[in-house]
Amino acid sequence: MSDHRGIALIVASALFMQNLDSAVLATALPAMARDLNEDPARLGAAITSYLVALTVFIPFSSWIADRFGAKRIFMSAILVFVGASALCGQSQGLGELIAFRVLQGFGGAMMVPVGRLLLLRGVAKKDMLSAMAWLTMPALLGPVTGPPLGGVLTDLWSWRAVFWINVPIGLLGFLLVAWKIPHVPPARPGPPDLVGLALTGGALALVMFALETVGRHVVPAPLTWGALLLGLLAGVLAIRHCRRVARPAVDLSLFSIATFRDPAVAGSLFRTGAGAVPFLIPVMLQIGFGMSASQSGFVSFATALGAFAMKPLVRPLLKRTGFRATLMVNGVVAAAGIAALALVTPAWPSLAIFLLLAAGGLARSLQFTSLNTLAFADVPTERMSAATALYGTLQQLTPALGVVLATASLEMSLALAGRSALVAVDFSWGFVVAALVVLASVPLHARLPADAGEEVSGHRR
Incomplete structure (x- = not known):
């Protein structure tokens, strides 16, 4: 195993923990709403508070990593994330939960972009696609295992257990980082x-x-x-x-690089629309369709299973078609997959819902991986720290906007219908709105050069 693969797998342990946390929490939201006596739509604040904290603190990560050493900050961030997770599991109300989620977000803000920086600083362009694949494939185990695990933990014990599961995972990741990742000496980045x-x-x-x-x-x-x-x-x-x-603090000159600008701008639209889906699905299955947390988890994890299955196919697809064609064609396919969820009703068999979710996961995974790889294809090494911070901020802001988009769609549907409780048709409108936002990103990719990122993808016209 080459060095970049080993580092990618270790850094992926942090991504796995973060992605697992998000996946199990979405499944547990209805149970949390009952226990805390809150409306399920308001519990979206438990997700957005974390994502907003990530977004606010990520710009600090590049300077802090340079000033104190990326490995040291990465290890400290894991400990903060684990400690905040344990506190979330002790929350007695929505206010406490949001406060501890903000602390958890601070740890995540230092953890994920700094981990990516540890990997990307030493990777040759020809190895970048491989490194990103090794980084994201283990991390995808979080979304794959999260929904069923969250459902089982919630039904057997409590929603609080979905936070406690981060403790052993985080401590294992901390030990692996300390053991295997080489020391990165502090730099002199100047005053922040x-x-x-x-x-x-x-x-x-x-x-x-x-x-x-x-x-x-x-x-x-x-x-x-x-x-x-x-x-x-x-x-x-x-x-x-x-x-x-x-x-x-934010290097806006990075937007002059076409292969960074497109994933940052068009990719943000895509991630906002796609970010509504992980919130809508488990809430729809439990509140709209009457499933238990466990049943919902075992159906909704199909999305991540499809995403996991796509990862080995990304490299050959990009080599054959290139970034621009892939992003444009697959963007339409991904939007259609989200819109198709609006047709799902409680009469559908679970297997049919499972297959539709898996197909959508395939398309969204291809788009995410293409965007995340293209973003760093032409960024000079000396600007990689600023690029990971800025792109990481956008990556975390847009899922938060996606949750806001989803909850606003649900509440608008309730208001127009004059109802006080969610029913299945409310979620259909949520999926339609999300699909339209995803579709709006497609024309923006046409501005990419035909040879965009070809050194990374291996595509030759």
Whole structure:
């Protein structure tokens, strides 16, 4: 096993833990709502609070990794994530749960992009696709095993057990990192761009707070709209600031690289639409169709099973068709797969739902892997730290937006129908909206050069 494969597998242990956490939590949400006496749609805050924390803190990760050493920060982040997971399992209310999820998000923000940085800094371009495959395949075991594991743990013990499972996994990953990954000495990145970090983090936090609370009567409406306006203002100021300073918190000049810009912009639209699906499926199966957590888990894990099955096929497909054609054609296929979920009713047999979810997982996995590999295809080594931080921020922001999109679609459907409880048809509208957002990303890929990323994909016209 070459060095890049060994490092990829060890770093993947952290990704596995994070992906497992997200997958088991989605399955346990209805049980959490009953236990905490909360509406299931409001429990989406348990997911978005974590993702927002990731988004806010990831811009700090590149400077911290350079200043204190990537391996040291990676190991510390694993311990923070594990400790916060244990605290989440002790939560007695939604407020406590959100607070501990924010702490968990801080650990994840330092863990995932820094782990990717450990891998990508030493990988030749010809090995990048292989390295990303080795990184993501073990990590996909989290989504594959998460839904059924979350269902079983919830039904046999409690939803709290879905957080406690992170403790042994995280400690094992910590020991593997300490044993096998070589030391990375600290660098001299210069002083951090504190103004840029504050403006960027504040803008993201305020906008996500506004989107999460708008129309839900959780906080007074003026507070929601005030947060949105302040967030947008902070975002404009952050962009102006980062364009003017020598070492910005967010390196916006990376958008001049076409193969980074496309996964960042078009990929964000795709990830937002696709990010609604993992939230909608388990809630639909349990609340809309009346399944137990275990039944829901064993059906919904088909999505991740399809994604796992696609991984060995990505390299030959990209070599044959190239990035641009793959992203455009497969984007349409992925949107159709999400839209098809709107046709599912409680009368469908579980096997038919399983097969439809698996097919959708295949398409979305191909798109995710293509986007994530293309993003770093032409980034110079000396800018890789800034690129992983910026791209990681977008990767975590968009699933949070996807959950907000899903919950807003459900509540809009309820309001239009004049109902107070979710039924199966409400989820159909959620899938239609998500599919349209995914489809909107497809025309943007046409701007890519025909030879985009060919050194990585091996495709020759």
